[in-house]
Amino acid sequence: MxxxxxxxxxxxxxxxxxxxxxxxxxxxxxxxxxxxxxxxSRAFGVHARTLEQLDARGLADQLVPMGAALRRVRLFERVEVDLGTLPSRYPYLLITxxxxxxxxxxxxxxxxxxxxxxxxxxxxxxxxxxxxxxxxxxxxxxxxxxxxxxxxxxxxxxxxxxxxxGKSVLKSIMLADVRVAEQPAELLTVNGVGDAFAFIAPFGDGYYRVFAWDRRHSVPDDAPLALDEVRDVARRALGTDFGMHDARWLSRFHSDERQxxxxxxxxxxxxxxxxxxxxxxxxxxxxxxxxxxxxxxxxxxxxxxxxxxxxxxxxxxxxxxxxxxxxxxxxxxxxxxxIESAAGRAVRGFAARRALSVPKVREKVTGQLSGIGYHYPAPHGAHELTGTRASDVPLAGGGRLYEALRDRRFVLIGDADVTGRQDRINVVAPAVPGGPLVLVRPDGYVGWAGTDTTGLGQALDALLGPVGSHQTGRP
The missing domain is CATH 3.50.50.60 (FAD/NAD(P)-binding domain)
Structure with missing residues (x-):
């Protein structure tokens, strides 16, 4: 059972x-x-935080060669987000x-x-x-x-x-898997011009996935779709259809915002x-x-x-x-x-570029997009590291934190007595001594931190249960 x-x-x-x-x-x-x-599938990008999670499971090194690294993500026109400065082992979006x-x-x-x-x-x-x-x-x-x-x-x-x-945001989005006569200059090509939007990314097998949306033509998801319609929208949004041909799949869907x-x-x-x-x-x-x-x-x-x-x-x-x-x-x-009007698009581009020129704004945007900027609520009075994403620090004797997480146990960076919990906590020493004690959860977030062991026992009881409480959950 x-x-x-x-x-x-x-x-x-x-x-x-x-x-x-x-x-x-x-x-x-x-x-x-x-x-x-x-x-x-519609997903084509693996962000830095997800790659870190896969690294903690020994899978990132297998996945990365299956894709291509994109360090600058274009949102529209000349507005780009630079992921190359992310404080991560994976400062890019992996297109796969x-x-x-x-x-x-x-x-x-x-x-x-x-x-x-x-x-x-x-x-x-x-x-x-x-x-x-x-x-x-x-x-x-x-x-x-x-x-x-x-x-x-x-x-x-x-x-x-x-x-x-929630609600539907975009209706009648077109999907197509095609070959192209002209290879796009960019790894991921995307743009919106008001009444048309298009996105194109490679599968890696000679085919490309195309997303296209036409403000002027909204039809049900089950309406027939021909490649000519996709080509037309791509030309309007991207300036070219790249010679799309040999579609192996065509479909429509709608995009919702719900929670x-x-x-x-x-x-x-x-x-x-x-x-x-x-x-x-x-x-x-x-x-x-x-x-x-x-x-x-x-x-x-x-x-x-x-x-x-x-x-x-x-x-x-x-x-x-x-x-x-x-x-x-x-x-x-x-x-x-x-945004439909040319004036509105001009303001959009100016405002976005101006905002991204501010370091704190840029850091927040890249952190949210990549996933590494999120942190979780911490108890009142907790150490400032509690709830934050744990950085992949080097460990004494070689190796990294995310390698130490691969057995799905907690990792305690520092020296403390974990008697009774050795099977569930891996105690390691940092390559650079002198920092706080840090208890890293199996998901790579800090569950507790402190300058000494005060409060560690209480945190372990909350996260793992009291010593000797091991039980089976079978009903």
Whole structure:
């Protein structure tokens, strides 16, 4: 019997399940698809913070060669965001299709022992004081907790009766996978001219993914789409259609801005697109979902092994504000790109370039876009590092912090007595001594810091449970 049922075998669900399994938690993943990894995904960029998370799982070195590094991201016209100055091992946006990420996470999850059941669409979700029952056409699955990571049309969210407030931002966005006669000069080409918007990025296999939107022609998602329509919009937005031909796939979709009020509903949690959706501007969708999974996984593992249940409430308090921020920032980008008048576009460009010339503004924008700028709330009186993203510091004797995180344990940078918790805390020495004691959570954020061990025991009890509290979470 599983301790956690994860619904959805996309990147969010697979990272979550893999983390849990590597932490010794029995996990079952239910997926309504047939088991094939689709190449029709919309995500094309892996941001710095996500690459850091993948590094902490030993996957970044495999993924990076599958893509191309983009250090300057163009938002529209001559407005660019420079990611090359990010204080990260990965100061760029990695352009690679979502299915490359998904394949790596799938292989990892299977090697860790995750059970994946395909063709298993969720029909009902019920819960009581000790567990959750997730019912599919093939039977019921019982666990201590369940996570809905099943996308925009989440069956889990609907079964729970949860609202998904928001609105459609762009309707009738065109998608096309094409070959081109003329290779774009830039790795990622994007621009909006008021009544037309287009984006083009490489798959890496000779095909390019095109997003195109026409203000003058809004039709239902199921309306027929011909390549000539995509070409026309690309020429208006980009000045050329690059000789697009041999389309292997054409479709339409609409872009929504929505977020559930609560990420936790009793013993059930929502993550990724099941919890929040927003415009594709900035390429933050998949990345935000993966960060959700990284945040929730270690907390579920800790509570199933004796940590206080209140730890699970922090998933909502930490991740809901981030989802809201991404929704607002991506919405601001797409609205700016869609300004219709020439005068408005001129003001847009001037204002954006002027703002990005201010160091603090530039740092905030790059931090939000890349994900490395987010931090979580800290208790009153906590050390200033608490809740912040942990930098990948070198360790004494060689190695880095994010390499030390690969066994899914906490890492304590410094010297302190962790008797009774040695199996859950890896104590390491920094290459440069003299700094504060820092307790790094498995998701790469600082859970506690201090100049001495005062308060460390209390923090460990809150994050891991008292010594000797190890228990199984099976209902």
């Amino acid at each position: 599983s301790e956690v049922v994860v619904v959805g075998a996309g990147p969010t669900g697979l990272l979550l399940a893999g983390d849990l399994a590597e932490a010794g938690i029995a996990v079952t993943v239910l997926e309504r698809r047939d088991g094939s990894v689709s190449n029709l 299709p979502q299915y490359n990420v998904e394949r790596l996470l799938l292989d990892r999850a299977l090697k860790a022992g995750v059970e994946i059941i395909y063709d298993a669409e969720v029909l009902e979700v019920g819960q009581d004081a000790i567990g959750v029952t997730v019912t599919t056409a093939h039977g019921a699955h019982r666990a201590a907790y369940a996570v809905g990571a099943d996308g925009f049309h989440s069956s889990v969210r609907r079964a729970l009766g949860q609202p998904f407030p 559930v009020p609560h990420y936790r509903i009793g013993r059930v949690f929502l993550a990724g697109d099941a919890a929040h959706v927003h415009s594709p501007a900035g390429g933050q969708g998949m990345n935000t979902g993966l960060q959700d999974a990284a945040n929730l996984a270690w907390k579920l593992a800790a509570v199933l092994r004796g940590a206080p249940d209140a730890l699970l409430d922090t998933y909502h308090t930490e991740r809901h504000p981030v989802g809201r921020s991404v929704l607002r920032s991506s919405g601001a980008i797409i609205r700016a790109a869609m």
